[in-house]
Amino acid sequence: xxxxxxxxxxxxxxxxxxxxxxxxxxxxxxxxxxxxxxxxxxxxxxxxxxxxxxxxxxxxxxxxxxxxxxxxxxxxxxxxxxxxxxxxxxxxxxxxxxxxxxxxxxxxxxxxxxxxxxxxxxxxxxxxxxxxxxxxxxxxxxxxxxxxxxxxxxxxxxxxxxxxxxxxxxxxxxxxxxxxxxxxxxxxxxxxxxxxxxxxxxxxxxxxxxxxxxxxxxxxxxxxxxxxxxxxxx
Amino acid sequence: xxxxxxxxxxxxxxxxxxxxxxxxxxxxxxxxxxxxxxxxxxxxxxxxxxxxxxxxxxxxxxxxxxxxxxxxxxxxxxxxxxxxxxxxxxxxxxxxxxxxxxxxxxxxxxxxxxxxxxxxxxxxxxxxxxxxxxxxxxxxxxxxxxxxxxxxxxxxxxxxxxxxxxxxxxxxxxxxxxxxxxxxxxxxxxxxxxxxxxxxxxxxxxxxxxxxxxxxxxxxxxxxxxxxxxxxxx
Numbered sequence: 001x002x003x004x005x006x007x008x009x010x011x012x013x014x015x016x017x018x019x020x021x022x023x024x025x026x027x028x029x030x031x032x033x034x035x036x037x038x039x040x041x042x043x044x045x046x047x048x049x050x051x052x053x054x055x056x057x058x059x060x061x062x063x064x065x066x067x068x069x070x071x072x073x074x075x076x077x078x079x080x081x082x083x084x085x086x087x088x089x090x091x092x093x094x095x096x097x098x099x100x101x102x103x104x105x106x107x108x109x110x111x112x113x114x115x116x117x118x119x120x121x122x123x124x125x126x127x128x129x130x131x132x133x134x135x136x137x138x139x140x141x142x143x144x145x146x147x148x149x150x151x152x153x154x155x156x157x158x159x160x161x162x163x164x165x166x167x168x169x170x171x172x173x174x175x176x177x178x179x180x181x182x183x184x185x186x187x188x189x190x191x192x193x194x195x196x197x198x199x200x201x202x203x204x205x206x207x208x209x210x211x212x213x214x215x216x217x218x219x220x221x222x223x224x225x226x227x228x229x230x231x232x233x234x
Numbered sequence: 235x236x237x238x239x240x241x242x243x244x245x246x247x248x249x250x251x252x253x254x255x256x257x258x259x260x261x262x263x264x265x266x267x268x269x270x271x272x273x274x275x276x277x278x279x280x281x282x283x284x285x286x287x288x289x290x291x292x293x294x295x296x297x298x299x300x301x302x303x304x305x306x307x308x309x310x311x312x313x314x315x316x317x318x319x320x321x322x323x324x325x326x327x328x329x330x331x332x333x334x335x336x337x338x339x340x341x342x343x344x345x346x347x348x349x350x351x352x353x354x355x356x357x358x359x360x361x362x363x364x365x366x367x368x369x370x371x372x373x374x375x376x377x378x379x380x381x382x383x384x385x386x387x388x389x390x391x392x393x394x395x396x397x398x399x400x401x402x403x404x405x406x407x408x409x410x411x412x413x414x415x416x417x418x419x420x421x422x423x424x425x426x427x428x429x430x431x432x433x434x435x436x437x438x439x440x441x442x443x444x445x446x447x448x449x450x451x452x453x454x455x456x457x458x459x460x461x462x463x464x465x466x467x468x
Contacts, residue, residue, distance in 0.1 A: 001346070062412055064382035095408070097385075112235070116369055131365020131378060135350055144365060148298035151331075151386040154408055162401045170394045174329070178296055 003110045004137040011108070011139065012046035016205065019047070020212065029054075029076050031183065031224040035105065035190045037217060040205050042198035044110040045118075046140075052221070053103045053149070053182035055079050055175055059092045063099055063152045072096075077229035078176035081169055087155050088165055096156045100175040102149030102182030103127075105189075108140035115141040118193070125189040145189070149182040151175065180233065187222040237344045238371040245342070245373065246280035250439065253281070254446065263288075263310050265417065265458040269339065269424045271451055274439050276432035278344040279352075280374075286455070287337045287383070287416035289313050289409055293326045297333055297386045306330075311463035312410035315403055321389050322399055330390045334409040336383030336416030337361075339423075342374035349375040352427070359423040379423070383416040385409065414467065421456040 019036060022028040029052035039045045054076045060069025070093075073084065087096050105127075109115045115132055122130050127145040134142040153171060155163055163171065209217070219227075226233055253270060256262040263286035273279045288310045294303025304327075307318065321330050339361075343349040349366055356364050361379040368376040387405060389397050397405065443451070453461075460467055 062383075062408070062415075063385065112369075119367070129363075129378075129380075131367040133353070133365040135346075144363075146363075149296075150384065151297065151388070152384065153387050154385070154405055157404055157408070160401060160404045162405060163396055167394055167396045170391055171388055171396060174296070174388055174391070181296075 001135060002137065003140045005110060007138040008108070008110055008140050012040070012202075013204065015046050015048050016040055016208070023214075030228060031076070031186070031221045032103075033214065034217065034219060034221050034224065035186065035193070037209070037214075038190065038194055038197055039105075039107055041202060041209075042114075043200050043202035043205075044114055045197075046108050048106045048108070050105045050107075051101065051103060052076060052186055052225070053101060053179055055098070055100045055179055057084060057087065057155070058097050058099060059094055060097070061094045063097050068094070077225075078179060078232045079172055080232075081165070081172060084168065084172070085165075087168075088161065091158060092156055094158070095154060098153045098155050098171065098175060100149070100151050100178045100182075102147035102178075103145075103186040103189075105145040106142070107145075108142045110140055112141050114199075115143050117196075118145075119143060121192050121196070122189055125192050126185040127189060147182060147185050149178055149185070151178060183222060183225045187220060190221050235369060236371065237374045239344060241372040242342070242344055242374050246274070246436075247438065249280050249282050250274055250442070257448075264462060265310070265420070265455045266337075267448065268451065268453060268455050268458065269420065269427070271443070271448075272424065272428055272431055273339075273341055275436060275443075276348075277434050277436035277439075278348055279341055279431075281339065281341045284339045284341075285335065285337060286310060286420055286459070287335060287413055289332070289334050289413055291318060291321065291389070292331050292333060293328055294331070295328045297331045302328070311459075312413060312466045313406055314466075315399070315406060318402065318406070319399075321402075322395065325392060326390055328392070329388060332387045332389050332405065332409060334383070334385050334412045334416075336381035336412075337379075337420040337423075339379040340376070341379075342376045344374055346375050348433075349377050353377060353379075355426050355430070356423055359426050360419040361423060381416060381419050383412055383419065385412060410466075417456060417459045421454060424455050 032052045036047045039047050056071050057073035058069045059072050119130055122145045127147050129146040132143050266286040270281045273281050290305050291307035292303045293306050356379045361381050363380040366377050
């Protein structure tokens with residue numbers, strides 16, 4: 001199966017401009033910017049919705065049924081006890097779950113070779129649950145990079161609280177460490193890919209980047225993360 | 235990239251006979267047998283290590299670092315409070331985590347088309363985190379089918395127990411339901427694939443199957459599961 005390069009390139013431009021719209025409104029994780037820009041500078045790669053890793057509280061029967069679950073708290077930096085205090089004060093609609101997720105990167109390549117190459121490298125950076133999830137002429141070789149960094153803790157059902165205010169401190173210590181481990185894997189992925197990419201520059205992206213003055217471009221993912229979380233990560 | 239069919243077929247035979255060795259020693263999840271046989275009967279598919287979904291307790295700092303984590307309890311059927319009572323009696327080496335995982339199926343195909351076709355179908359059965367994880371001439375198109383059914387609950391660190399004996403009942407109810415949800419997705423996958431596979435029979439597998447008298451072959455995954463767990467699933 002061949003990728004329809006013209007259609008594929010149109011999609012690349014679409015996702016590229018949407019990425020910067022997300023950035024403007026603060027919807028894009030800032031510590032993702034260095035990696036996303038690195039990937040898009042290669043003419044045969046574009047990225048779509050991705051996440052640098054986060055801690056959330058969701059309200060739902062189980063975390064994996066999206067339709068019945070709503071995010072009631074979200075943070076891309078370590079979380080303090082006070083931030084999740086609401087869990088003890090407000091009965092959930094269904095159940096509260098505390099979830100930590102490592103980074104998830106979605107991208108498309110114009111060739112299978114390039115997707116497999118990045119997959120292999122990503123695995124060495126700790127993105128061990130990665131794979132090609134879709135292939136089509138217009139959308140290209142669509143790949144997801146995922147680490148195993150994930151935990152979902154049932155905090156409270158409608159009838160029972162499964163954790164005390166005292167124990168939540170211990171739990172957050174573990175979850176915050178996991179979040180930071182995810183960020184370190186993102187950094188490692190960035191370093192490994194930076195040694196190899198871009199293979200050939202995308203002139204459209206290069207010229208567009210010149211028109212934007214994005215301070216973050218000179219930083220690595222971890223540098224941006226440490227800036228984001230300040231004292232919390234010391 | 236072309237698959238080296240002769241080498242690939244040798245691997246198929248190797249994994250097929252290993253599967254039955256695992257079956258003999260009770261190492262193969264019995265409710266997986268109907269799906270694994272269905273896949274292998276297609277001449278262009280073979281399966282490797284897979285899991286029908288399970289609940290485990292591991293002892294480790296975090297569940298995703300395998301090297302530092304050991305499985306201290308494992309069950310492929312719903313779990314009772316008494317079975318995890320040890321958590322309250324014995325201090326963990328690092329931390330106890332209760333983990334529920336949906337089914338995970340690994341298989342290789344001799345063609346990309348077939349892998350993409352199964353991927354698409356698997357997604358409709360609720361295996362939403364599936365992907366092609368490796369491609370090589372000898373190993374073929376290697377694919378992993380995974381559901382999002384997963385939770386990892388920190389139960390106890392060296393210093394603190396995060397759950398009481400009373401609350402564990404509530405937690406197990408949720409985790410047992412999740413386990414059963416995974417088994418239902420396995421059943422759905424089986425039904426969807428059975429309508430389509432095998433596309434062309436593998437004569438080696440057919441003749442080998444005749445020499446084995448495996449009672450399970452006439453059953454669906456859920457039928458085998460209900461037989462395995464008896465009253466626990468009623």
